[in-house]
Amino acid sequence: MLYREAGQFKTTYAEDMAIFPIRQDRIALAILLGIAFIGVPLLATFRIWPFGSDYLLWAILLPFLILALAAIGTNILVGYCGQISLGSGAFMAIGAYSAYKLATGVHIPLASLGFAIAIPPLPVLASILLGGFMSAGVGILFGIPSLRIKGLYLAVATLAAQFFFDWAFLRLPWFTNYAPSGSVNAPELDFFGVVVRTPVERYLLCLLFVTVLAVLAKNLVRGNLGRQWMAIRDMDIAAELIGIRPLYAKLTAFAVSSFIIGVAGALWGFVYLGSWEPLAFSIERSLDLLFMVIIGGLGSIMGSFIGAAFILIVPILLNVLPTELGLPLSTQTITHLQFIIFGSLICYLLIKEPHGFARLISIGKEKLRLWPFPY
Amino acid sequence: MIAFGQFLEVLIGGLMSGVLYSLVALGFVLIFKASGVFNYAQGAMVLLAGLALVRALDLLVANGFPLWVAVVLGIGFAAVIMAATAWLIERFVVGPLVNQDALTLFMSTIGVTFVIEGVAEMIFGSDVYPLRLFPTDAWFLFEGLFPGGILVNKLDVWGALIAGILVAGLALFFQRTKTGRALRAVADDHLAAHSVGIPISWIWFVVWLAAGLVALVAATVWGTKLGVQFSITFLALKALPVLIIGGLTSIPGAIVGGLIVGAGEKIAEVYLGPSIGGGIEYWFAYVLALAVLLVRPQGLFGERIIERI
Numbered sequence: 001m002l003y004r005e006a007g008q009f010k011t012t013y014a015e016d017m018a019i020f021p022i023r024q025d026r027i028a029l030a031i032l033l034g035i036a037f038i039g040v041p042l043l044a045t046f047r048i049w050p051f052g053s054d055y056l057l058w059a060i061l062l063p064f065l066i067l068a069l070a071a072i073g074t075n076i077l078v079g080y081c082g083q084i085s086l087g088s089g090a091f092m093a094i095g096a097y098s099a100y101k102l103a104t105g106v107h108i109p110l111a112s113l114g115f116a117i118a119i120p121p122l123p124v125l126a127s128i129l130l131g132g133f134m135s136a137g138v139g140i141l142f143g144i145p146s147l148r149i150k151g152l153y154l155a156v157a158t159l160a161a162q163f164f165f166d167w168a169f170l171r172l173p174w175f176t177n178y179a180p181s182g183s184v185n186a187p188e189l190d191f192f193g194v195v196v197r198t199p200v201e202r203y204l205l206c207l208l209f210v211t212v213l214a215v216l217a218k219n220l221v222r223g224n225l226g227r228q229w230m231a232i233r234d235m236d237i238a239a240e241l242i243g244i245r246p247l248y249a250k251l252t253a254f255a256v257s258s259f260i261i262g263v264a265g266a267l268w269g270f271v272y273l274g275s276w277e278p279l280a281f282s283i284e285r286s287l288d289l290l291f292m293v294i295i296g297g298l299g300s301i302m303g304s305f306i307g308a309a310f311i312l313i314v315p316i317l318l319n320v321l322p323t324e325l326g327l328p329l330s331t332q333t334i335t336h337l338q339f340i341i342f343g344s345l346i347c348y349l350l351i352k353e354p355h356g357f358a359r360l361i362s363i364g365k366e367k368l369r370l371w372p373f374p375y
Numbered sequence: 376m377i378a379f380g381q382f383l384e385v386l387i388g389g390l391m392s393g394v395l396y397s398l399v400a401l402g403f404v405l406i407f408k409a410s411g412v413f414n415y416a417q418g419a420m421v422l423l424a425g426l427a428l429v430r431a432l433d434l435l436v437a438n439g440f441p442l443w444v445a446v447v448l449g450i451g452f453a454a455v456i457m458a459a460t461a462w463l464i465e466r467f468v469v470g471p472l473v474n475q476d477a478l479t480l481f482m483s484t485i486g487v488t489f490v491i492e493g494v495a496e497m498i499f500g501s502d503v504y505p506l507r508l509f510p511t512d513a514w515f516l517f518e519g520l521f522p523g524g525i526l527v528n529k530l531d532v533w534g535a536l537i538a539g540i541l542v543a544g545l546a547l548f549f550q551r552t553k554t555g556r557a558l559r560a561v562a563d564d565h566l567a568a569h570s571v572g573i574p575i576s577w578i579w580f581v582v583w584l585a586a587g588l589v590a591l592v593a594a595t596v597w598g599t600k601l602g603v604q605f606s607i608t609f610l611a612l613k614a615l616p617v618l619i620i621g622g623l624t625s626i627p628g629a630i631v632g633g634l635i636v637g638a639g640e641k642i643a644e645v646y647l648g649p650s651i652g653g654g655i656e657y658w659f660a661y662v663l664a665l666a667v668l669l670v671r672p673q674g675l676f677g678e679r680i681i682e683r684i
Binding site for chain 1: 468493657
């Protein structure tokens with residue numbers, strides 16, 4: 001009844017091509033953004049339920065936003081361009097470590113040439129964005145094989161990036177500024193004089209990044225470039241025959257995807273973790289991101305958010321539930337049960353809806369449009 | 376002469392451990408060939424088989440059975456567990472997902488990995504269990520030729536022997552038996568095989584069973600080497616580059632790939648490692664795989680990928 005577009009006439013081409021052509025969608029999005037930008041911070045500042053403690057902000061909303069951003073990046077590569085990547089964790093790491101190096105000052109001694117490259121410490125915002133660009137550069141480099149390798153072979157090839165950078169950040173002390181423990185501390189988050197400290201401020205910062213980049217990504221995939229990516233995904237030979245350059249399309253997908261993932265990685269390190277080790281960006285992270293994208297829905301920005309929420313929250317729930325219910329289980333059993341339930345849930349979802357939550361939502365919308373008279 | 380002796384030792388050690396990688400990679404190839412599923416769960420299957428075997432062994436020996444009876448019963452028990460796993464996977468995961476794209480199938484096997492790891496550790500415990508089926512001491516060869524001789528681990532020799540027997544057995548199975556021929560038919564074309572009356576789900580069960588048994592064999596060797604423990608599952612990640620170098624569809628490729636990776640990473644670690652920081656074993660195989668793929672996108676022995684519109 002409520003969700004019906006009857007009477008909403010589109011009189012211009014621009015109206016027809018809008019991101020949200022239906023008015024109810026726009027209203028829903030506006031409400032959602034209002035809650036996210038105004039409601040949550042207000043509730044959190046005045047400590048009203050469910051924000052009585054910082055737990056919800058710290059343990060759920062903050063990682064959710066950052067992982068959703070990383071999932072959007074992964075989705076651009078895997079979902080829109082069809083290039084399977086198991087190296088997303090590595091690109092997060094590259095973003096985080098480049099941002100760290102740039103924020104603390106880069107010094108490359110070139111002893112054989114007799115001089116050194118020195119970059120003074122950059123402001124945090126510049127470091128985070130440049131971290132993203134570094135990640136994009138490396139992404140292009142590791143994307144070059146995709147011109148020859150396809151499918152699962154490419155997936156394993158991207159593992160090379162994952163393992164190489166895992167090793168590099170662990171073993172090459174230059175990246176960690178020779179910290180003896182191998183872990184690094186993020187610099188103070190100073191944005192043009194505004195210092196971000198409390199959880200609410202961190203949340204707003206991430207929200208801002210996520211909103212801007214998500215809108216950017218959404219418009220990119222609707223445009224010329226996104227259509228090229230999707231053509232390559234659907235059938236690369238046919239796409240090449242109708243004049244799409246695979247080199248350009250694939251490498252831009254790698255670049256944009258790695259940029260977004262790199263920014264997410266920098267945020268993960270700077271805003272969420274504060275201090276981190278290479279372990280924070282291991283192969284597990286890559287697999288998690290891939291899960292988010294597939295369970296959320298390949299080729300859907302909205303799906304990335306839902307997938308991120310699902311993959312993040314289910315393990316937390318499984319962890320909390322037994323104690324809440326008062327089941328007398330040892331922590332080890334709980335861990336094992338968590339594995340089993342999570343694994344089964346993933347298999348179940350893949351079997352029931354291989355196209356992910358995004359597809360469920362579009363089916364739901366269709367149904368809602370006809371409700372309550374579906375005939 | 377010392378340098379050459381050392382090189383030989385490194386090379387032989389590398390080749391032998393490469394054979395052990397191949398043991399894990401073989402399981403991948405079997406399943407990929409027959410069903411197009413890239414089975415991430417192979418490492419977890421090795422863990423499950425190893426845990427089932429070692430726990431059954433311990434229990435039987437503790438109850439006073441003679442060792443050889445315990446070994447036979449233990450292997451039988453582990454084989455039954457692997458058969459049950461194969462049936463469950465075919466029935467509840469791979470069967471319903473037929474005709475989905477490769478990525479979905481791959482992700483579903485990661486889900487299976489979680490389940491197998493959880494179940495295996497819940498039932499059989501999650502400690503490190505030592506397994507002593509093969510001798511683990513070393514031989515010194517050519518002591519007359521090189522000072523100190525060349526150190527060769529007996530376990531590695533056993534591993535190589537077992538891998539050889541396994542490959543010969545699989546080759547015979549694929550070439551000479553009716554089921555083997557049906558397997559190859561399914562691998563070539565599901566639909567065509569189905570239409571001439573080959574029961575696909577039965578064939579897939581057989582394939583997963585074969586992969587499970589290969590995992591059991593790998594578990595006996597790896598379990599003796601490292602003890603049966605959770606970190607065995609990471610072998611799956613080590614077997615991926617082996618697979619890629621050899622080609623996803625070729626059984627000899629898995630062996631040759633294993634040899635190349637094993638020898639390559641040991642030699643690189645010994646001769647290149649010290650100059651760039653050590654631990655390069657961690658990624659060397661993958662970079663090697665990447666380099667091979669750039670020259671031959673289907674791997675060394677893989678079937679040529681022909682694409683049509």
